[in-house]
Amino acid sequence: MALMKASSLNLRDKFGDWWDGANPAQRTIFRIVLIGIFYALPMLNNPIIDTPETSFSSVLFYPLVMFSLMAVGLNVVVGKSGILDLGYVAFFAIGAYTHAVMSIHTPLNFWEILPFAMGFAMLAGLILGLPALRLRGDYLAIITLGFGEIVRIVAVNTEAIGGSAGLTDIPGPDSIFGVEFTVMDPRPYYWLTLTLLLVVIWGVMRLSQRKPGRAWEAIREDEDVAEFMGVATLKYKLWAFIIGGAVGGLAGAIYASQIRSIQPELFTLNLSIMILACVVFGGMGNIWGVILGAVILGYAPEKLRFLSDYRIIFFGLLMVVMMNIRPNGLLPRKKREHFQEKNK
């Protein structure tokens, strides 16, 4: 019984063993094939994976790759550092509004605005984090929740950025490397987001394996002890917020450039909770887990659309069942341990 359980759950360890034993060339080939498959996904035209009402390639862009990007960003805050952020949508909104306002009112194009969108979101992370990160746990969660709402309500009440009607006629990105970004075709946006997602994954993984990653994990495990061990906890928590914010802002700018009109109603608490659900459902702290979570939680409601409003019930049921079977998420954070014989 125990043996059976072990062998059935060990797919991940088997892959891990193969990965550890693989030489660099094999790993590179594996990466290229996998990334190639993801780039080719919009070409798929299969009734099994197709979604009713919306085309598969538009679902790929939003929510799948968008949710993935945001989940990877939020995972730095929630999964790595253990800071519960219930207002992540604020950074997404700031990125979206930055692109919308700047592309309408300045001659800058999407590519030039992108650093601003990320920069303002980072600044927002810093401004929110400096006072808020001195608090912990529930208190911090409430403040982030409030921040998410504040950003939305400010947008509703600021006529200069369209008030509750929002902004329309937002320009899309200029063509780049011969790829045109049109209103009708979501695939270029998917490829763009996927590319940026890969860059973000690369960055987050680098940081995770090094000093900042250890500092974040130490903070998550025991903040007081991290401080006693010389970790500048406030600085690293701020960095987590700033990096999470930058990724959220990036996602927001791309989103605004694709849908071409934004309203404050797009940036409600629901979206914060949704992205948080992706992180928790997929496996807090594991970058592959949260992406899997984002893909499943983004895809399921679209696929279940034939059930009309009942799909929300099935969606909820899926989450309840999953969290009972795997309370730590689909792919929990788990470092593979190495056991050695005592050499004495």
Place this chain on the structure above:
Amino acid sequence: MSKKLLEINDILVNFGGVTALNKVNLHVNEGEIAALIGPNGAGKTTVFNIITGYYTPTSGGVVVDGESILGLRPYQIARKGLGRTFQNIRLFGDMTAAENVATAADSLNKSGLVGSLFGSTRSRRDEAASMEKAHELLHFIGLDHRAFQMAKNLPYGDQRRLEIARALALNPKVLLLDEPAAGFNPQEKVELGDLIRKIRDRGFAVLLIEHDMSLVMDISDRVSVLDFGQKIAEGTPAEIQKNQRVIDAYLGVAEDAS
């Protein structure tokens, strides 16, 4: 007369109306094992929490190697050279033993997050140094075979020792050990005593809180006794064992001494 690495001067701590520490003076000399003993609730761990900056004293000062550390944040004090362990083991459970130690070692280098992201020369050098130090300390403490295991999965005794290794990664001028022998059997206590001596011989001064009297009397150069927030005695182990006030504090005084 050897140099004082840690001095606690006239520390007064009030929690509301309760005086937890009343004008306590303590010091740790270079190259010595000092012990702090006292009945439960005497204020021993409070002393550690004052030294490491977790609490701010109502009055009094703490000096590390000639430099006042009052008002510094705990992480700054740790970097000045104070490493501590905890009465209840507090490891980073979901990190490997090597990562636990490396996290403390990291705090002594100045590599920033941006350098780590882009792999600057300095960050790579620091990264290698932290890892090397972690493995060196695990070897010193006798845990090299546990390096890649999760801290939470280690046996109890190994967890206690891992905490010591992690504190040593800060290159502490004074290592603060809070009841390191708690839960150990007699054999393990003897081994721990040897380890603490080994740590002293490596050049770290040690301040030890411990309830196990045979261990304290065996390894300490100097013993201070706290009772109800007051220092009631200080001296060599032999002197302390004969001190009437210490005996009274531990055994209690008869109400009616007829």
